[in-house]
Amino acid sequence: MNHILIVDDEAEIRGSLEEILREEEYGVATAGTAAEAMVMVQDAPYDVVLLDIWLPDRDGLDVLGEIHALPAESRPEVVIISGHGTIETAVKATKLGAYDFLEKPLSLDRTLIVLKNAVEARRLRRDNLEFKRQFSLGSVLTGESVPAKALRQQIRLMAPTNGRVLIYGESGTGKELIARAIHAESERRDSVFVELNCAAIPETHIEAELFGYRHGAFPSGGVVTAQGAPPEKRGVLERADGGTLFLDEVGDMSLKTQAKVLSALDEQLFTPVGGTQPIRVDVRVIAATNKSLEEEITKGNFREDLFYRLNVVPFSVPPLRERKQDIPLLVREFLKEFGRQYGRPRMEVSEEALEALAQHTWPGNVRELKNLVERVLILNPRALRIERKHLPPLTQKAGRGQEEFSTLQQARDAYERDYILKKMEEAKSNVSRAAELLGLERSHLYRKMKALGIAVRE
Numbered sequence: 001m002n003h004i005l006i007v008d009d010e011a012e013i014r015g016s017l018e019e020i021l022r023e024e025e026y027g028v029a030t031a032g033t034a035a036e037a038m039v040m041v042q043d044a045p046y047d048v049v050l051l052d053i054w055l056p057d058r059d060g061l062d063v064l065g066e067i068h069a070l071p072a073e074s075r076p077e078v079v080i081i082s083g084h085g086t087i088e089t090a091v092k093a094t095k096l097g098a099y100d101f102l103e104k105p106l107s108l109d110r111t112l113i114v115l116k117n118a119v120e121a122r123r124l125r126r127d128n129l130e131f132k133r134q135f136s137l138g139s140v141l142t143g144e145s146v147p148a149k150a151l152r153q154q155i156r157l158m159a160p161t162n163g164r165v166l167i168y169g170e171s172g173t174g175k176e177l178i179a180r181a182i183h184a185e186s187e188r189r190d191s192v193f194v195e196l197n198c199a200a201i202p203e204t205h206i207e208a209e210l211f212g213y214r215h216g217a218f219p220s221g222g223v224v225t226a227q228g229a230p231p232e233k234r235g236v237l238e239r240a241d242g243g244t245l246f247l248d249e250v251g252d253m254s255l256k257t258q259a260k261v262l263s264a265l266d267e268q269l270f271t272p273v274g275g276t277q278p279i280r281v282d283v284r285v286i287a288a289t290n291k292s293l294e295e296e297i298t299k300g301n302f303r304e305d306l307f308y309r310l311n312v313v314p315f316s317v318p319p320l321r322e323r324k325q326d327i328p329l330l331v332r333e334f335l336k337e338f339g340r341q342y343g344r345p346r347m348e349v350s351e352e353a354l355e356a357l358a359q360h361t362w363p364g365n366v367r368e369l370k371n372l373v374e375r376v377l378i379l380n381p382r383a384l385r386i387e388r389k390h391l392p393p394l395t396q397k398a399g400r401g402q403e404e405f406s407t408l409q410q411a412r413d414a415y416e417r418d419y420i421l422k423k424m425e426e427a428k429s430n431v432s433r434a435a436e437l438l439g440l441e442r443s444h445l446y447r448k449m450k451a452l453g454i455a456v457r458e
């Protein structure tokens, strides 16, 4: 039931409105003065306050201001009721944050429509807050191991500062999740979070992705539309203005691109490819890498000055094999998540199954575990409890007989995983070289490795 508070000094109006709204199945309370109203809104959550602008003890606009100062969770929408000739004040009230206004004498139809819309606006605002809360740390970064707790604490401390963050960790350990959590806990939370995966984009396109391009860029070859005219595009730096830019796999940028990123970071200013006008932005950069950038610097593959610019606050996310005590919580969390997604009843997991999962080394980290839980759920539509027998074979290297696979897809995945790992070995872990050996686009191989839970390390 939606709850409405009617604040009006005229008892007759309070009485008739109350009667009508009760018939419409609203929960209704009334107040005749500002003082009474303020006590009531602080004590109980109302969805909408119908507020007369003329009150005996105070100006309705002051009351509106006080209601607006309430915490977002308990703040109702306010609909102003204005007497004849006070429309200007009512308009002012909507500018101050009132949802809408009604003029006396009240029209029944309009009152009911405005109320219905205000209740809907209140519901949307509440859902939005709830979504943001769910997305905040507690529910997102699952884990009670010492490193998981330390990460949550570090995020809480660092998020409100504007400091650049560099997140280290193997593929699938949750680097993106951490970047999103930092954004969600920061002052920039109401602005955009934009992501660019530097490894998934061909080297020839990365500058255009970062800085965008303008008409006239790419005079020959390059990017052109189907009509033959070069298109315009806003780069991620421009799109992230006011918000956070997450540069994933930052170690995969060429030295030339690194130089441009360095200058853009230093000055918060850059010029799109083919453009003439520099663009000023206000962007917080969070970068992530699964390589040791110090090693890359020694090898001459990464600029030291850029490293220091990015590495203001370093985060290190340990692989799952070093925090196996998080596995049961993660499994239960993923069962809940996929259960909801696939409309399944509450699922449990047996101790034996958890023990088997703890034996595995999880080269693809949390992503591999999450994919496994999803697969098990799909392949066992009637199971209410995940048992040992539901799990696919988990050892990576041991001699595996084909009879161990329960589906063709599992056999195919295992074969592909082995084959890619072999080629990665031949290519000395260089993804571009391995992609050549396999006859695949680098970005395609990268996605495939991710899907198969192969840690992308160089």
Ligand SMILES: Nc1ncnc2c1ncn2[C@@H]1O[C@H](COP(=O)(O)OP(=O)(O)OP(=O)(O)O)[C@@H](O)[C@H]1O
Binding pocket: 140, 141, 142, 143, 169, 170, 171, 172, 173, 174, 175, 176, 177, 178, 248, 290, 330, 333, 366, 367, 370, 450
């Ligand atoms: N602590 C965690 N709690 C809940 N889910 C997690 C956790 N860590 C990782 N995940 C989930 O695992 C998957 C992989 O995480 P994420 O994409 O953040 O990893 P990553 O380190 O950025 O990987 P890559 O380096 O391959 O881009 C995501 O679906 C993410 O939601």
